[in-house]
Amino acid sequence: MNQQPFVRIFTAPATLCAVGFLAAMAAVLQYSLRAYVPGSLDPGGLTLANFADLLKPLYARVFLDTVVVCAMTAVVTLIVGYPLAYALVRVEQPILRSILLVIVVTPLFLGEVVRTYAWIIVLGNNGFINSLLMSLGLIGKPLQLMFTSFGVVVALVHVTLPVMVIMLAAGLSHIDRDYPRAAESLGAGPIRVFLTVTLPLSLPGVVAGTTTAFAWTFSAFATPQLIGGGRVNMISNLVYQLGFSSFNFPFAATLCVAGLALTALVLGLLRLASRPLRKIEVH
Amino acid sequence: MKPSANLEGEQAAVHFDVVSKRFDDVVALNDVTLGIGRSEFVTLLGPSGCGKTTLLKLAAGFLGPDGGSISIEGKRVNDIPTYQRGIGMMFQNYALFPHMSVAENVAYGLKTRRVPRAERDKRVADALALVKLMGMENRKPRQLSGGQQQRVALARALVINPTVLLLDEPFSALDKSLRSSMQVELREIQRKLGLTTIFVTHDQGEALSMSDRMAVMSEGRIRQLGSPVDVYRSPADPFVASFVGDNNRLRGQLVSIQAEQAIVALGDALVQVPGERLSGLEKSAAVDLFVRPEQFRIVAPGEPCVIKGSVVAQIYQGGHVDLQIECSGSVGDRLLVRSPGEQAVLRWPMGAPVGVAIQADRCSVFPAA
Numbered sequence: 001m002n003q004q005p006f007v008r009i010f011t012a013p014a015t016l017c018a019v020g021f022l023a024a025m026a027a028v029l030q031y032s033l034r035a036y037v038p039g040s041l042d043p044g045g046l047t048l049a050n051f052a053d054l055l056k057p058l059y060a061r062v063f064l065d066t067v068v069v070c071a072m073t074a075v076v077t078l079i080v081g082y083p084l085a086y087a088l089v090r091v092e093q094p095i096l097r098s099i100l101l102v103i104v105v106t107p108l109f110l111g112e113v114v115r116t117y118a119w120i121i122v123l124g125n126n127g128f129i130n131s132l133l134m135s136l137g138l139i140g141k142p143l144q145l146m147f148t149s150f151g152v153v154v155a156l157v158h159v160t161l162p163v164m165v166i167m168l169a170a171g172l173s174h175i176d177r178d179y180p181r182a183a184e185s186l187g188a189g190p191i192r193v194f195l196t197v198t199l200p201l202s203l204p205g206v207v208a209g210t211t212t213a214f215a216w217t218f219s220a221f222a223t224p225q226l227i228g229g230g231r232v233n234m235i236s237n238l239v240y241q242l243g244f245s246s247f248n249f250p251f252a253a254t255l256c257v258a259g260l261a262l263t264a265l266v267l268g269l270l271r272l273a274s275r276p277l278r279k280i281e282v283h
Numbered sequence: 284m285k286p287s288a289n290l291e292g293e294q295a296a297v298h299f300d301v302v303s304k305r306f307d308d309v310v311a312l313n314d315v316t317l318g319i320g321r322s323e324f325v326t327l328l329g330p331s332g333c334g335k336t337t338l339l340k341l342a343a344g345f346l347g348p349d350g351g352s353i354s355i356e357g358k359r360v361n362d363i364p365t366y367q368r369g370i371g372m373m374f375q376n377y378a379l380f381p382h383m384s385v386a387e388n389v390a391y392g393l394k395t396r397r398v399p400r401a402e403r404d405k406r407v408a409d410a411l412a413l414v415k416l417m418g419m420e421n422r423k424p425r426q427l428s429g430g431q432q433q434r435v436a437l438a439r440a441l442v443i444n445p446t447v448l449l450l451d452e453p454f455s456a457l458d459k460s461l462r463s464s465m466q467v468e469l470r471e472i473q474r475k476l477g478l479t480t481i482f483v484t485h486d487q488g489e490a491l492s493m494s495d496r497m498a499v500m501s502e503g504r505i506r507q508l509g510s511p512v513d514v515y516r517s518p519a520d521p522f523v524a525s526f527v528g529d530n531n532r533l534r535g536q537l538v539s540i541q542a543e544q545a546i547v548a549l550g551d552a553l554v555q556v557p558g559e560r561l562s563g564l565e566k567s568a569a570v571d572l573f574v575r576p577e578q579f580r581i582v583a584p585g586e587p588c589v590i591k592g593s594v595v596a597q598i599y600q601g602g603h604v605d606l607q608i609e610c611s612g613s614v615g616d617r618l619l620v621r622s623p624g625e626q627a628v629l630r631w632p633m634g635a636p637v638g639v640a641i642q643a644d645r646c647s648v649f650p651a652a
Contacts, residue, residue, distance in 0.1 A: 178378035181345055184365040185372040186392035186443060196391075200382045 031253035043250050050254035059238070059255070063262065066218065066234045069149055073156040074213040077164045078206065080157060085168035085205075086198075108162045112222045119155040119227060120146065147231040155223045160216050164209045171205015172198075207274040211267050218263050235259045295354075296321045296479040297342060297447050302351035304337055311337040313503040314351070319447075322477040324470070328490040329500035330526070335483045338500075339449055342481060344368050356446055366395070371445030373453045377436040379424040385411070385435050386420035392443035410442035413472060430461045437469065441476065448473070450482040454489065466493055487527045491515060499523045521649050524573040531579075531618050533572040533590075534651065537564055545648065547572065552589040554643040561648060569651035576605065576621035578642040581631055588638025592618065594631050604628055608639055 032051075035044030053059065088100050107115060122128045123145040130142040145151045179201060183193045221236035228237070235255055243252035295318035304312040312334045319325045327335035340346040341353055344365035352359050360368055371392075379388050389410055393403045411417055414434035424432055433453060440448060453469075454462045470493055473480050484490055490497045491511040498508045499522075507519035518524035525532065535547040535554075545558030547570055556572060564570070582588050592610030595617070604627040608618045618639060622631075631637055 176376070176378065178374045178376060179380060181343075181365070182372065182374060182378040182380070182439075183391065184345075185343060185368075185370055185449075186439070187366050187369075187395035188391070189364075189366050189395075192395060197380060201380075 028253045028256050031250050032257045034250045036248050036250045041247060041249070050251050051258070053251060054254065054258055062233050062235060062238050063258070065149070065232070066259075067262070067266070069152060069156070069224070069232070069234060070214050070217045072149075072153050073160060073217045074210045076153060076157045077160045077213045078168075078210055081161055081164035081168055081209065082206075084161075085165045085172055088165065088169045089172040104162055104165045107158060112159055112220075113226075115158055116155050116223045116226045119151070119158065119223075123151045123154070123227065146227060147229040149228075149232050151227045152224050152232045152234075155227050156217050156220055159220070159223060160213045163216060164213050167209035167212055168202070168205045171202050171208065174205075175201045203274070203277050207270065207277060211270050214270075215263055215267060218259065295319055296323070296356060297481065298354045299338065299341070300352045300354070302338070302341060302348045302353060304334075304341065304346065304349050310503050312341075312348075315503070315505055316351075317498060317505060317508065319479060319481060321479055324473055324480045324482065324493060324495045326482045326484060326490040326494040326497040327500060328484055328487060328497050328527070330485060333500040334503040335485075335500050336451065339451055339481060339483045342447070343370055343372055343449055369443070369446045370449055371440030371443060371447070372449040373433075373436045373440050373451065375452045375455060377424075377432045377453075377456075379432055379435055379439070381424055384421050384423055385416065385427070388424065388435055389439045389442050392439065396443065406442055407438075410438040413441065414438045429457055430465060433457065433465060437472070441472070441478075446479065448478045448480040450480065452484055454484075455486075462489075469493075491527070499527060501526070516645070518573065518647050521571060521573070521652060524647050524649070529576050529619055529621075530573045531576065533574060535570050535572055535648075537561065537566055537568045537570050539566065540564065545570075547648065549589055549641075554589060554641060556643050556646060556648045558648065561650060564650055570648055571651045572641075572643075572646050572648050574641055574646040576619045577623075578645055579618065579620040580640045580642070581606065581608075581620055581622060581627070582638040582640050584636045584638055586638055586640075588640045589643075590618070590639040590641075591636070592639065593636050594633055597628055597631075597633060599625065599628055601625070606631060608637060610639070 031043060033046055033048070035047045035049065037044045054063075084100065084104060088097065088104065091097050091100065120127070124130070125142040125144075125146065127145070129145060130139075133139045134142065175198060179197050180193045183197045188196065219236055220234060221240065224232050224234040224237055225240070228234070230237075236259075239252045239255050239259075242248045242255065297319040299315055299317045301314045301316055302312055303310070303314050315334070315338060317325075317338075327338055329335045337346065341348055342355075344360065344363065348361065352361055354360060355368060355370075380391065383391070386407055389407045390403055393406060398406070407420075408417075411420065414437050416431060416434050416438065419427065419431065419435075424435065427435065433456075436453070450469075454465060457465060466489065472478075482490075482493065491514075494511055496508060496510055497514055498505045499514060499519075500506060501522050507514055507523045514523065515528050518527060521532075524530050533549055535549045538546040538548050538553060540546075540558045540561055543557060543559055545556055545561050547554055547556050549572070554572075561570060584591070590608075590610045592608040594606055595609045596607035598605040598607075602623075602625075604622045604625060606620045606622060606627065608620055609616065610618060620639060
């Protein structure tokens with residue numbers, strides 16, 4: 001095995017990173033088990049009290065809100081992303097394909113903060129949507145779009161869309177074109193071909209995309225911070241408030257651990273639910 | 284070369300009328316005309332890129348022609364989508380729906396036709412019985428062997444009583460022994476049901492053994508259309524001669540031509556060959572003789588022969604022996620000679636000097652390319 005030394009050299013940086021991450025995680029875990037000493041940056045003795053505090057309605061509420069916002073974002077992203085991914089895979093003209101790809105991928109390069117600011121301009125009381133609706137005479141006073149879950153979800157969908165589309169397109173492009181052709185030869189029109197063949201065969205991609213979108217939004221910070229403006233709180237925002245306004249590092253760490261555990265739990269459940277799909281071999 | 288013995292539009296189950304198709308700058312089909320009779324098994328044979336698959340896809344409706352018209356059962360189908368053509372198709376990789384059971388796969392075409400449940404179940408059972416797959420109804424495709432998957436694909440295509448069965452290299456994924464038994468079985472079923480069938484393959488052996496008629500294609504044209512025996516015995520041009528069956532190409536010189544017979548010089552020897560494809564050729568023009576391996580006979584040195592050489596390879600095939608003869612002179616470098624009976628192995632050992640005689644009246648002769 002003379003490739004062994006190379007394997008070691010190539011994996012060394014990754015191993016180094018992993019060790020760093022593990023150390024950081026261990027530090028967070030350690031903090032989560034320490035008591036908070038008000039007025040001090042140093043934590044107190046070992047305790048499980050932080051985890052008991054999680055059950056307080058105030059904090060449980062934030063967890064619930066986070067899960068709801070993430071679930072809504074994942075579902076809406078899927079609904080918006082699927083047609084885009086489908087078009088990306090099936091469109092044959094190279095120019096149209098490139099345009100689609102640019103539309104889908106450019107948001108990735110803009111960064112979350114920039115995209116979120118753009119949404120503030122669109123969603124604000126004097127923003128694009130309200131101005132348009134008012135000048136059309138459809139509404140008398142501005143709709144409240146900023147500082148609502150709706151606004152947060154809309155902005156998060158935009159943030160998550162590229163990842164969703166890329167994962168769905170990967171799934172769709174693995175479907176051999178002979179499957180829809182076979183269905184067509186058997187008398188199925190375009191809608192039936194899609195519903196009975198293409199859609200079921202793309203479900204592994206749907207599961208992958210949805211889980212990724214869910215996990216991706218679970219740690220969202222800038223978007224709920226800017227568009228939620230304190231009225232829509234997600235876990236990251238709570239961690240920020242506790243850690244950097246109250247300097248309650250132990251409880252902030254506890255929230256991180258709990259958030260991580262919750263994400264793992266939800267992803268695990270989704271994986272379990274999608275187990276039958278993994279038996280679909282699409283070549 | 285114009286394809287002969289073509290069926291006219293009315294009699295044909297499937298008729299391609301001066302059909303052309305191009306992909307960007309590449310001409311895939313160049314004014315192809317082909318009629319396929321009812322219950323006929325027609326093979327489209329050719330190397331990859333010859334247009335055979337394009338022709339099949341045009342019949343299926345997966346592609347539209349750039350020119351000409353296609354009709355099925357006398358009805359022009361150019362603008363009719365695949366799902367309204369009533370075809371049955373078998374794909375190279377079978378394309379069985381992986382998320383459906385065997386029974387669901389077979390039932391698919393009946394569901395799209397809104398066949399009532401009871402009748403559907405019966406027809407699915409009948410179709411699975413026809414391909415000998417009873418008891419497999421609830422399996423998923425991935426739980427089946429390659430041969431069984433192919434049977435499901437066949438049942439799925441047959442159960443809808445298609446007007447025409449389209450086969451896209453369906454045997455290429457099977458191992459050799461399974462392939463030949465499936466070929467026989469498919470042909471039996473096709474005969475029994477009287478199904479009009481278009482079969483695409485690049486395997487000339489498959490084409491020879493299965494077809495009623497075969498169309499040999501190259502570069503978007505049909506080079507020859509005829510029964511396997513016709514195509515094998517009298518190929519229409521050098522391409523067909525070298526593509527279908529084993530053939531040896533010998534370079535010779537035209538000495539004289541009279542009516543149907545021509546005299547050709549092969550090195551020092553003169554042979555009398557059929558001359559119908561040499562008309563108008565100048566004397567002493569170069570010609571190519573295509574001689575099948577079984578049209579040679581090996582003789583001991585000293586006996587009258589056309590070519591002299593020595594044995595360089597023996598390929599024992601059980602029932603017969605293939606010998607490779609390296610020959611001196613300008614005629615050709617290596618000849619493949621098929622000798623019936625296994626005694627040839629002992630009679631003509633490696634390195635032995637031999638003479639080769641030609642059954643010249645049955646070989647094909649064309650002006651040299």
